[in-house]
Amino acid sequence: MQSAQRARPGTEWWRNAVIYQVYPRSFADADGDGTGDLAGVRRRLPHLAELGVDALWFTPWYRSPQADGGYDVADYRQIDPAFGTLEDAEALITEALELGIRTIVDIVPNHVSDQHAWFQEALAAAPGDPARDRFWFHDGRGPGGDEIPTNWTSSFGGNTWTRTTGPDGKPGQWYLHMFAPQQPDLNWSHPDVAAEHEAVLRFWYDRGVAGVRIDSASMLAKDPELPEVGEHHAPGAHPHFDRDEVHEVYRRWRKIADSYDEPRLLVGEVWLEDNDRFVRYLRDDEMHMAFNFDFMTRPWDAEALAESIRATFASHAAVSAPPTWVLSNHDITRPVTRYGREDSSFAFSAKRFGTPTDLALGARRARAAALLTAALPGVLYVYQGDELGLPEVEDFPEGVREDPMHFRSGGVDPGRDGCRVPLPWSADGPTFGFNDTGTSTWLPQPSGWGSFAAESQASDSDSFLSLYREAIRLRRSEPALRGEAFAWTETAPGVLAFRRGEDFTCVVNLGDALADLPAHTGALLASAPLEGGRLPADAAVWLRT
Ligand code: NOJ
DSSP: OHHHHHTOTTSOTTTTOEEEEEOGGGTOOSSSSSSOOHHHHHHTHHHHHHHTOSEEEEOOOEEOOOTTTTOSOSEEEEEOTTTOOHHHHHHHHHHHHHTTOEEEEEEOTTBOOTTSHHHHHHHHSOTTOGGGGGBTEEOOBSGGGOBOSOOOBOTTSSBSEEEEEOTTSSEEEEEEOSSOTTSOBBOTTSHHHHHHHHHHHHHHHHTTOOEEEETTTTOSOOOTTOOOOOSOOOTTOOSSSSOTTHHHHHHHHHHHHHTSSSOOEEEEOOOOSOHHHHHHTTSTTSOSEEOOHHHHHSOSOHHHHHHHHHHHHHHHTTSSSOOEEESOOTTSOOHHHHTTSSSOOOOGGGOOTTOOOOHHHHHHHHHHHHHHHHTSSSEEEEETTGGGTOOOOOOOOTTOOOOHHHHHTTTOSOOSGGGOOOOOOSSSSTTTTSOSSOOOOSSOOOGGGGGGOHHHHHTOTTSHHHHHHHHHHHHHHOHHHHSOOOEEOOOOTTEEEEEETTTEEEEEEOSSSOBOOOSOSEEEEESSOOBTTBBOTTEEEEEEO
16 A cells, blocks of 8 residues: 555655665576576565665666676666566566556766777777767877877776777777776767767656666766866866766756656766755756765764764755765675774775774664664665675685776775675575575675575564664654654764654764663664663664654
8 A cells, every 4th residue: 555655656756765776786696697687686576665665776787798887888778688688677667666666777878888889880980980979089199199198087096098909900099988998988069979868768767767876977078178187177167077068968857857747867976075066966957866975975973974964954955856865885885894994984095905894883883874864854775785784795705806996906995896795685505595596696795694684684673674674664654754854952972863853853872972862752763772761872763752
């Protein structure tokens, strides 16, 4: 009954939705080849329905050589054969919707795979041929064109240009890639690029997907003069980042999204430190929401988190888009590990091997963080496996890592494989229920992985999974949590507390000492047992007040 209501068209279902991120390669493997697939997700839909999520966001499931975990798309209109077929995707979208769960797909507009037909055509064409204009082909500098055209830095480290070889075997032009060389950047001033992406949006919206998550959304526009990056650039005039022209793209996309009977969603992956620049992407004729990375990257510190929450509300006050709350995703060190470190903030460039970690402490804090984020007004994102309390896997055997971030750092950065390990569904068996065949998983699971199994956690009321389920259930049933009202409550230093509506208070203790609780008539949910009526360190509680 409730799920049918959630699926009712014409309502802004997303304003306080819970959106679960599926990394299909690592979710569940139905065909037993060691790689997750869409049939595996279909089989495990009951887990997601029980968890109570409103929508699934799938990282790219399209045909791809997987040079960057699918963010190198070779064909948007086909599913990667490792994951299944277009019919599987259509069946999954329908079956999920029958359970009241909508689907969001990932669109990667900044670049394509070097195996994409357009790039292959461009490579085969001569310099100056229009086929090259869909990308950023450029002559090199210096004698013989041997030097890179600009000294821009790739988001994966290293430079952003790769030289091509001509049909005569001689070195040719260079092409731009802000990520790996297998991900050539598209030229967004070319009309084909815009038209193709608009067609791709319609292709998936027509198949019933409720929205798109937009990858690297602030990076599409480049200064055609290709200047070097200077010390300072006027806002909107950086050579390759957050340029003002990019907003035109999303205005056009919004018109397409709004043209559907149930308007479709645009969700932005927008990494920007400046909140005012960030919310420009959320103006009423652009995206519906964007991931709150400011909050996600903050350390486990009361003032730091409070400041981020305040800044989020202040910047969102200017737009009608809801705030979002995100603890992690497929690019980020798992919260259980991150919060167990002395420096629990997150920065891509600061991931290092061998950082001492207290996983028990991290797990306590990740549970408290789950209650904190689930109690805030706005949209909650949950990355697969965080509901099981999975830690980052840090001790892979030699030679199994795949993430280009690791390789491009010369092996200094562990990369992002550690948060992408296939999920454990059962306590036992060679792949802990990831598949039935026992075929090894594409990234090895640690030997103790079975202790996090979803099936065992489901019947343990103290488990991570039970905490997430109950939090999401209350988010839906508590009127205060469905509204937007929010007010801070006075607390001791190191403690965060806020009221939602008339009768609900969330208290989070980030300090060292037991924290007193405000007057209340009952505790609805706690991340750890209260001690003598007080909240222990690194714990959170939801109170009826
Ligand atoms: C952001 C995605 O989340 C990440 O996984 C990917 O490597 C880059 N964009 C490039 O597409």
